Amino acid sequence: MREGPRGRIHKDAPDAQVKNYITPGGLDRLKDERHFLLTKDRPAVVEVVAWAAGNGDRSENADYQYGKRRLRQIDGRIRFLTKRIECAEVVDPAAPRTGQRATRAFFGATIRYANESGTERVVRIVGTDEVDLERDHISWVSPLGRALLKASAGDEVVLRAPRGSETLCVLQVWYEPIAVEPFHEPTASHVGP
Incomplete structure (x- = not known):
């Protein structure tokens, strides 16, 4: 992506990263959700998948199939949140302004x-x-x-x-x-x- 006239972003420049303007509270919320997924939700699903994998045939094991699907969803959300946090541009609405x-x-x-x-x-x-x-x-x-x-x-x-x-x-x-x-x-x- 590249910035064109009037500050518009064009998709033909792949290396540019679009800024994610966000308030301090919004950034905290993204970080809290990612922390929850990494420390609680994902480990719980990994435990269920490991248990289900030990139950034999995985092709017909609903717990295993659902757990793997849920794990992919969690990992996708973690990647999304990480990207949003990395490109965050924090703007504090309460900061003093002049003019x-x-x-x-x-x-x-x-x-x-x-x-x-x-x-x-x-x-x-x-x-x-x-x-x-x-x-x-x-x-x-x-x-x-x-x-x-x-x-x-x-x-x-x-x-x-x-x-x-x-x-x-x-x-x-x-x-x-x-x-x-x-x-x-x-x-x-x-x-x-």
Whole structure:
């Protein structure tokens, strides 16, 4: 991948790594999930696979087959999390800002806006690994996130979404800590096969 005009990433340059903008809480959540997979979930599945392998014919051994499939899923998730952590670019929304960086919407901003019908909404711009629509955490690469980036109070922006275009009025932009839902270990019934 390579960076082209206007900072867009092109897939024809294989060595470039896309930055994973993320809040400190989001990075902690990724690390916690990877730690859980490496220290608890994977060892539990390995133990079951080893036990099932000792039971004879593996081709018709459901515990063995399921365990191996689950192990591949866990390993794939660990690889994914490791890559996301390695390319993480941590941006703290609570860090002091001056000038336009304090009044314009960038990564980590909290924005209050109104749509064409006057309905107000507050959203927070976060990384792709932190999206939580129930908490109004939107990705900086989502259509709404892109529309709001670099806007300040009083600006009108156009949201281009699959359902059509809509003009939004930015009412307020500010920065504060963004609480990201922490990683929760699954209940015992969901660990391992």
